[in-house]
Amino acid sequence: MTNFLQVLVVGIGDGAIYAMLGLGLVVIYxxxxxxxxxxxxxxxxxxxxxxxxxxAGLPMWLAILGGMVGGFAVGALLEKVAVSPLGDPGSNPLxxxxxxxxLFIAVNSLAQLIWGTLEKRFESPFGTGQVVLGGVAIQWxxxxxxxxxxxxxxLFFLLFQRTKLGLGMRAVASNSEAAGLxxxxxxxxxxxxxxxxxxxxxxxxxxxxxxxxxxxxxxxQLTLIFGFAAVALGGFDSLGGAIIGGFVVGILSSVVPQYIxxxxxxxxxxxxxxxxxxxxxxxEGLFGHKQVERV
Amino acid sequence: VSGDPRMxxxxxxxxxxxxxVVVVLAVxxxxxxxxxxxxxxxxxxxxxxxxxxxxxxTGYNGQISxxxxxxxxxxxxxxxxxxxxxxxxxxxTVPAAGVICFGVGVVVGLPALRIKGLYLALVTIAxxxxxxxxxxxxxxxxxxxxxxxxxxxxxxxxxxxxxxEEACLDTARERxxxxxxxxxxxxxxxxxxxxxxxxxxxxFLLMANLVRSRMGRSLVAIRDNETAAAVSGVNVSRTKILxxxxxxxxxxxxxxxxxxxxxxxxxxxxxxxxxxxxxVAVVIGGPSSVMGAAIGAAVYGIFIDVxxxxxxxxxxxxxxxxxxxxxxxxxxxxxxxxxGAYKKAMAKVTARRMLAAAAEWAAAVAxxxxxxxxxxxxxxxxxAAPQVGDDxxxxxxxxx
Numbered sequence: 001m002t003n004f005l006q007v008l009v010v011g012i013g014d015g016a017i018y019a020m021l022g023l024g025l026v027v028i029y030x031x032x033x034x035x036x037x038x039x040x041x042x043x044x045x046x047x048x049x050x051x052x053x054x055x056a057g058l059p060m061w062l063a064i065l066g067g068m069v070g071g072f073a074v075g076a077l078l079e080k081v082a083v084s085p086l087g088d089p090g091s092n093p094l095x096x097x098x099x100x101x102x103l104f105i106a107v108n109s110l111a112q113l114i115w116g117t118l119e120k121r122f123e124s125p126f127g128t129g130q131v132v133l134g135g136v137a138i139q140w141x142x143x144x145x146x147x148x149x150x151x152x153x154x155l156f157f158l159l160f161q162r163t164k165l166g167l168g169m170r171a172v173a174s175n176s177e178a179a180g181l182x183x184x185x186x187x188x189x190x191x192x193x194x195x196x197x198x199x200x201x202x203x204x205x206x207x208x209x210x211x212x213x214x215x216x217x218x219x220x221q222l223t224l225i226f227g228f229a230a231v232a233l234g235g236f237d238s239l240g241g242a243i244i245g246g247f248v249v250g251i252l253s254s255v256v257p258q259y260i261x262x263x264x265x266x267x268x269x270x271x272x273x274x275x276x277x278x279x280x281x282x283x284e285g286l287f288g289h290k291q292v293e294r295v
Numbered sequence: 296v297s298g299d300p301r302m303x304x305x306x307x308x309x310x311x312x313x314x315x316v317v318v319v320l321a322v323x324x325x326x327x328x329x330x331x332x333x334x335x336x337x338x339x340x341x342x343x344x345x346x347x348x349x350x351x352x353t354g355y356n357g358q359i360s361x362x363x364x365x366x367x368x369x370x371x372x373x374x375x376x377x378x379x380x381x382x383x384x385x386x387x388t389v390p391a392a393g394v395i396c397f398g399v400g401v402v403v404g405l406p407a408l409r410i411k412g413l414y415l416a417l418v419t420i421a422x423x424x425x426x427x428x429x430x431x432x433x434x435x436x437x438x439x440x441x442x443x444x445x446x447x448x449x450x451x452x453x454x455x456x457x458x459x460e461e462a463c464l465d466t467a468r469e470r471x472x473x474x475x476x477x478x479x480x481x482x483x484x485x486x487x488x489x490x491x492x493x494x495x496x497x498x499f500l501l502m503a504n505l506v507r508s509r510m511g512r513s514l515v516a517i518r519d520n521e522t523a524a525a526v527s528g529v530n531v532s533r534t535k536i537l538x539x540x541x542x543x544x545x546x547x548x549x550x551x552x553x554x555x556x557x558x559x560x561x562x563x564x565x566x567x568x569x570x571x572x573x574x575v576a577v578v579i580g581g582p583s584s585v586m587g588a589a590i591g592a593a594v595y596g597i598f599i600d601v602x603x604x605x606x607x608x609x610x611x612x613x614x615x616x617x618x619x620x621x622x623x624x625x626x627x628x629x630x631x632x633x634x635g636a637y638k639k640a641m642a643k644v645t646a647r648r649m650l651a652a653a654a655e656w657a658a659a660v661a662x663x664x665x666x667x668x669x670x671x672x673x674x675x676x677x678x679a680a681p682q683v684g685d686d687x688x689x690x691x692x693x694x695x
Contacts, residue, residue, distance in 0.1 A: 035417060037361070082623055095626045097359055097413050098578060102626075105571055106619030112612040221567060225421045232417065265432040272421045279406035279414055 002135040007258045008251060013142030014226075015250020016149040017211065021204035021227035022234065022242030023156065024197035029236045030173040031193040034089045034096060038103035040224030042078075042198050044217060045107050046071030047205030048115050051122060051215050060125045064206055068199040075198025076191045078103065084190060111217045124210035145207045152200060153243055160239075169193060173237070222268060226253065229271035232278045235288020244286070249274060304641045319492065323485040330484045334556060335600045337488055340495040341553035343592035346576040347502050347585070348545025353574070354582030355506055356538045357518030362403070362419025363546045363573045365426035366396050368565030370550025375443045375560045376436065378472065382447065385472070385555055389494060392551035393544040400543020401536055408532050415539070423570040427562040442561030445472045445554065471558060491552050498548060503585045505541070514538055515583070546573075568615065575618050578625055581634025590633050 021039060028036045050067030054060055082099050083089075089096045126144035130137045160166035171179035172189045180186045208223050209215040229249045234241025252270040257263045263270065284290045326332045349363045370392035377383040377391060406418055430437045437443055449470040454463040476486035505511050513534045516524035525531045554560050572595060580591025595618075603614050629636050 035413060037416070037420065086626060093413055094353075094357060094359060095630060097416060098574065099623050099626050101361060101571055101574060102619040102622035104619070105568065105615040106623070109612060109614070109616035109619065113609075113616065117612070221424060225424050228417055228421065263432070266425070266428045268421070268425050268428055269432075272425050275418055275421050276403075276406060279418060283406075283414070 004255075005134075005136045007254050009136060009138050009142060011251035011254030012247060013139070013145055013211070013250070014254060015230075015247035016142075016145040017204050017207045017223060017246075018226040018230045018250050019149050019243045019246025020145075020152065020200055020207065021223060022230040022246050023152065023239060024201040024204070025227055025231045026234075026237060026239050026242045027169075027193050027197045027200075029231070031169065031176075031190055032089045034093060034100075035228070035236075036194075036197065037097065037100040037224075038078075038107060039197065039201055039227065040220035041104050041107040041111075042071065042075060043201035043205035043208075043223075044220040045074065045111050045205075046198065046202040047122075047209050047215055048111055048120075050202065050206055051115075051120050051209075054123070055120075060123060064125060064202070067206065068202045071202040072195040072199040075201075076195035079191045079194035083194070084187060108217055115217070117217065120215040122209040122213060122215040124213075125206070126210075141207075141210060145211075148203060148207070149243065149246075152203065153239070156239060165189075165192070225268060225275075226250070226271050229274045231285070232275050233285055235285030237289055238285065238287040241285055241287035304645055307641070323488045327482065327485065330482075333484045333488050335596065337491045337556040338553065338600075339592050339596035340491050341549045341551075341556060342573070342576065342596065343549070343589045344495055344498050344552060345546040345549030346573050346580070346588035346592045347499060348542040348549065349573050350577045350580075350582060350584075350588040351502065351506070351514070351545065352538055352542035353577055354584070354587070355511065355514040355518065356535065358535070358539065359413055359416045359574075360419040360539075360542070361416050361567070361570050361574065362422035363543075364565050364567065364569030364571075365419075365423045366399065366543045366546035367550035367553065367569065367573070368426050368430075368560075368562075369399055370396050370547030371554035371560045371565070372430070372437060372443070372550075373547070374551045374554040375445055379443065379446045379469075380436075386490075389548055389551045389555070392547040394547075396547025396550070397540045397544035400540045400546075403543070404536055404539030408535060419570070420567065423567040426565055430562040430565075437562075440562060442559055444559040446470060447472050487556065491556060494548070494552060498545060499585060499589065502545070506585060510534065510537070572618070575622050577632075578622055579632055581632030584632070584634040587632055587634040594633070 021043060024039055024043075025036060028034055028039070046067045049070040050063045053063035053066045058066065082103065083096055086092075086095050086099065124141040124144070126140040128139075128141070130139040131143075132138075158166075160170055168179070168184045168189050169192075171182070171184050172186055172193075176186050179189075204223065204227070205220060208219055212219065226249055227246070230245035231242050232245070233248055234243070234245030249271050252274065253267050256270045257265070257267050278285060322336060323333055326336075345363055345367045348366075349360060352358050352360055373392040373395050374385075374388040377388045378385060383391070403418055403422055404415065406414060431439050434440070446469040449468050450463050451468075474483040474487050476483050478486065481489075506514070513524065513529045516527065516529055517531055517534060521531060550565075553564075557564075576591035576595045577588055578591070579594055580589065581587025598618070599614065603611060606613070625632065631638070
């Protein structure tokens with residue numbers, strides 16, 4: 001039982017990271033109906049910003065804040081330069097998806113050129129300590145990632161429900177044409193959406209790096225798939241779904257390899273099965289809205 | 296008026312085809328002493344076959360897969376297992392790999408039926424990331440991280456002489472497979488090259504026939520407007536799933552050629568990056584063009600095998616950066632790739648020549664008209680005028 005709880009704790013900690021990445025994916029999906037395949041690599045890139053600032057002597061928390069600002073700028077810039085000029089993703093999504101895949105390899109390779117392929121030591125913002133409850137060790141790091149996730153989720157709620165900017169974002173998500181006619185600056189909103197997603201993604205990158213105590217350019221590739229599994233399960237357009245989906249995927253990918261020998265070295269396999277099963281049997285996910293299309 | 300204005304396009308096309316055939320046939324003799332180059336070229340062919348499969352899916356059917364590298368890997372591992380563990384003859388393993396991947400493709404492609412949009416990309420990117428882990432999980436069969444060589448059992452000839460073949464199986468040793476050319480004057484490398492060339496040619500011929508068939512037209516109809524296709528009597532679900540199956544099968548055949556060519560398979564050859572590079576090749580060469588995949592594969596091969604090794608060590612990591620940026624730029628400036636750009640240029644030339652021909656003809660008519668009106672002053676000139684306008688209009692239609 002203790003062992004199971006221990007594995008569960010690890011899964012919850014991982015799940016919080018997947019949920020963070022998932023939140024960014026949902027923000028972009030809601031505004032444009034697009035899956036951002038470059039989300040993981042952008043998180044990695046801004047995690048390197050954080051490392052650079054931290055390495056230059058800044059305290060970790062300040063470095064993370066700086067990295068989020070940098071991530072925001074990169075995300076918004078890419079949307080402006082590479083995504084929005086291709087037109088409406090709703091009517092012709094293929095070129096934009098190809099662009100995000102191009103960004104995937106370009107950003108990864110750029111990071112290798114700038115920071116090299118060697119692993120960088122990365123410290124957790126919550127230190128290395130842990131608390132032991134009934135024989136189950138809970139690292140501050142894991143607890144911290146869950147707390148940060150809920151803080152971010154709370155801020156998202158405030159942003160979307162209580163601010164004019166959030167209202168504009170919701171308007172664009174629900175009908176961008178009508179929103180534009182009502183005076184919502186749609187292009188700016190879309191750009192801010194990408195920036196916001198990249199800023200939250202920074203946190204996913206930071207926590208992925210600090211969970212393994214190492215920062216390297218390929219670290220987000222698995223996290224990205226877990227994040228996708230989370231939003232597929234929760235529903236591509238549901239922020240709450242991303243959080244619950246993140247935890248479910250995190251727990252599954254921690255528990256299943258531990259107890260089923262067939263999956264021993266395939267942490268990703270449960271997530272793959274989740275994606276396949278959800279798309280087959282409930283494409284809108286647990287909390288998402290059904291895709292309705294008018295002819 | 297001189298000849299058909301579309302002639303230059305046809306002539307260029309014929310010249311290009313002849314050039315392609317000559318180059319492809321001459322290569323193994325030009326590079327006769329450079330076995331590694333011939334092996335690289337065979338690798339390009341394997342890549343081209345898989346890219347053609349992806350092109351069928353992405354270019355013709357408008358579905359996107361970021362997982363064809365995994366299917367390529369499944370094809371390659373099928374060959375390695377069938378040759379080394381089951382003792383199958385090499386060439387039989389190629390269609391077998393195709394059939395296996397067809398099956399995998401049908402299963403993985405099922406979600407594409409349920410929802411529109413680009414969710415297939417989601418499933419396939421997960422597949423591409425998962426594949427190397429699967430290879431490691433089942434390392435007792437696949438050889439895990441260290442890979443698996445294509446081997447055959449080598450019986451000790453002395454033992455066979457004494458005790459017969461059956462009794463010697465347990466003392467037999469595994470030996471890396473070797474190719475022997477059955478034709479005098481052709482080295483093993485050259486023989487391999489021609490064999491793979493034949494496979495590649497067959498796959499491309501089948502593909503060219505497929506896209507011109509009823510099914511090929513259904514694919515394009517679904518891509519352009521799924522609802523309209525369904526209303527016109529296309530069985531959308533069946534066509535989509537069959538397309539993904541065939542596309543996956545082609546990736547499997549490509550992987551099979553890759554494995555036979557390399558003689559060994561390793562999980563590091565079939566990462567997500569390979570899947571993305573296949574997509575790059577399709578987009579660069581020209582989606583929805585049969586030869587586009589081959590051109591894209593050649594460009595990719597030249598980039599990876601010829602240019603990239605010449606770069607300074609520090610810049611070698613830039614290869615994906617350059618390809619990624621190229622991919623993005625292309626979406627902006629030449630979404631239909633090299634073939635698309637060629638077609639556009641040719642259409643311009645043809646249009647210009649057609650306009651010139653029409654103008655020439657109009658001038659001739661006008662001259663004739665003037666002569667006629669001079670000869671017999673009266674009403675005949677008025678009737679000829681609209682006819683000129685008509686013809687110019689008709690030439691204009693032919694441009695598109």
